[in-house]
Each structure stands twice: as C-alpha cells, then as structure tokens.
Amino acid sequence: MEYRSVSLEADGAIDTEARTVSLGVTSEEPVYRAAYGMGEVLDHSETSIDGSWISSGRANLLLDHEPSQPIGIIQEFKVDPVARQTRAVVRFGRSALADEVFQDVVDGIRQNVSVGYLVQTASRDDSGTEPVMRVTRWKPLEVSSVAIPADQSSLVGVGRSDETAEEIESQPDTKSEAQPQERIKVEENKPQEPPVDLDAVRRQTADEIAKAENERRSEIDALGSKYQERDLAHQAIMDGQSIEEFRGALLEATRSGPVAISKDVDDIGLTSKEVRNFSLLNWISAASQPTNRRAQENAAFELEAMAATQRNNPFDSEGSSLPPELLRNWNVRDVNTSDDSGGVGEDFLAGDFIAALRN
Numbered sequence: 001m002e003y004r005s006v007s008l009e010a011d012g013a014i015d016t017e018a019r020t021v022s023l024g025v026t027s028e029e030p031v032y033r034a035a036y037g038m039g040e041v042l043d044h045s046e047t048s049i050d051g052s053w054i055s056s057g058r059a060n061l062l063l064d065h066e067p068s069q070p071i072g073i074i075q076e077f078k079v080d081p082v083a084r085q086t087r088a089v090v091r092f093g094r095s096a097l098a099d100e101v102f103q104d105v106v107d108g109i110r111q112n113v114s115v116g117y118l119v120q121t122a123s124r125d126d127s128g129t130e131p132v133m134r135v136t137r138w139k140p141l142e143v144s145s146v147a148i149p150a151d152q153s154s155l156v157g158v159g160r161s162d163e164t165a166e167e168i169e170s171q172p173d174t175k176s177e178a179q180p181q182e183r184i185k186v187e188e189n190k191p192q193e194p195p196v197d198l199d200a201v202r203r204q205t206a207d208e209i210a211k212a213e214n215e216r217r218s219e220i221d222a223l224g225s226k227y228q229e230r231d232l233a234h235q236a237i238m239d240g241q242s243i244e245e246f247r248g249a250l251l252e253a254t255r256s257g258p259v260a261i262s263k264d265v266d267d268i269g270l271t272s273k274e275v276r277n278f279s280l281l282n283w284i285s286a287a288s289q290p291t292n293r294r295a296q297e298n299a300a301f302e303l304e305a306m307a308a309t310q311r312n313n314p315f316d317s318e319g320s321s322l323p324p325e326l327l328r329n330w331n332v333r334d335v336n337t338s339d340d341s342g343g344v345g346e347d348f349l350a351g352d353f354i355a356a357l358r359n
Helices: 098-108 180-189 198-226 230-239 243-256 272-277 280-288 291-299 300-311 322-327 350-358
Strands: 002-008 018-029 032-034 038-042 062-063 066-080 085-092 112-125 130-145
Touching: 018 112, 018 130, 038 112, 062 085, 066 098, 066 130, 085 098, 085 130, 198 230, 198 243, 230 243, 243 280, 272 300, 272 350, 280 291, 280 300, 291 300
Parallel strands: 038 130, 062 130
Antiparallel strands: 002 112, 018 085, 032 038, 062 066, 066 085, 112 130
C-alpha cells in the first residue's frame, strides 16, 4: 500500500459541533517512488479511481495508518475531474483517542492527513519534462491523521507522508565529523567508482514493472477465454488479482456454475470403465499448470479425451468440452456396465457435475 499526505489547511472547513473536517485528499502532483525510480502520478479521471470502498460509509479515518487505531469514518469521498483532485469529509469519533486527535486538529497541532491506496495498473509516461509512472487505476482504502509529511507544503496533494522511516534525514553529528584535511585525504584514497546511469536504471525498473503487468493481464485474459469466463477475467484484471488468485476464482466458478451440454456432439467412444476412470481434478490441474510436466502426464488420458471431443465439435472453436459420455453418466459411474451403449443411462444431469467433481 502507498501513502500520500496533505495539509488540513488546504481545504479548510472544521465543524466542531458535528466533529467533521472537509479536506482535499489527493492531486496529480508527482511523488517520487523508489520502486519506480521516478515520480508517481495518480490519474484523477473518473474511470481511474475505484471509490467503491472509501465511498461506502464504512471506510475508517485512522491514526498514522494503524488499522487498530480507528478515530472516525469517511463520510464523503468525491472525485473532481476538472480540478484533478479528490476531496473528503471525515467525522471524528468520541473515544478518548479520537477526541484527543480531533482537539489537536482544531488547535492546529495535527495539520496533515494521508491517504492509503492500492495501485492496480500503472504505465510509464514520457509526455512531460520528466518521465513519470502514471497510475491509471487505483483504489483508495483509508485516510489517516499523520504527524510527519514528506513535503511541508500546504497545497492540496503536495504534502506527502514518508514511504519509510529511512527517508527521514538525520542531523549530522558534529562531534564525529572529520576535519576538512582528514576528509580530503580519505576522498583521495577512495577508489573511483564508475558513474551510475540513473535514467537507465529507472527505465529498466519501469519496463520490468510494465512487462510484469502485461504478462499478468495476458495470462488472466487467456485463462478467461479458454474457460469462457471473460467477465470474470476482466473483473480480476481490474481488481489487480494475481494469477494464483484468479485461478482460485476460476476453479470456484467452474464448481458452482452450470455446465452447458450439447446433444449435437458425437460420442468419442469411451467405455464405461473409461468414464469411471476420468478424473476432472487431473484435467483441471493440467489445464491450470500447462508447464507442469507431472500434471500433464497424470492427465494424459483426460487431455486426449478432451481433444477428441473438441475435434467432434466443429461449432465450438474456443475452450474445452467434456466428452458427452462423461456428462450423461455421472449417475452410473459406480455401476460395472459393458461397453454396450444400451447399458448406459441417457439422462443429462448437469446438476450432478459438482458431485462428480468431489468424487
């Protein structure tokens, strides 16, 4: 999670009776991020900000980003696409801690707030005088009262809370500081290091981040297309889910969703024994781990059966289709029938798909 701080004086209004404070929260002012090696800009178009949580009336006002120290709630959160900033109204609680912080705010002692947010998508932007990483999709989660901003400016979005305590510069110890002549000798004896091309390092870091994000999007999109869950894949991409998280969601959707069965697909010739031996778990494991050799070997029979079904179904050019014998006969998997189709049930029981998966 990233943080940004602003001054309460930037927006102003404090209502002591209602215990509310109105403030500007974020702007498009660049903030340097070590992870990118360049400034970060939060895009403030309406489609870039996921305000579903922070606008719900349940998001908390925290003290110093500590979830264990809620001191109020966020009553309102709005995006101003014209001014390119966000604004909020926060209401302080009546606990001893909340009352203490609110009084400090009223007295002008605590003048800075910080917003915590998740970055979902970002890309390098070279259109300005300096390259920046533009965050085109982000989700604010909380607002905090903080004591130490990285920038003392009172302009909305300019004050920023420190990313880490290590960024606070310590005062030099004059007692231990070397005298000028001693310092010159040390510098003369110090081997010269080759200069570091900071621009190259920043470009490489930004390129690696963009590459990882593109790979995440592509793999999720491919899995969604393969299993005909494009809406689920699109939502996973927008929510910033990892590949592993999406695979879990995809498996859950496969378990809970209805199975479409077409009677126009020809049987592929599975015997009743082969129907009983068909393992959906082997197939799912192999399909979700295409580079895992053991998973592919364990599912060799299942993959061959799926491929044969696909060849028999010219009307379905995408995804994978289960053999029709398999879908018709979950109810007789424990019966030792012959290869004669007359001994096989012909009822289509799509609702028993889940029970079969658990077997």
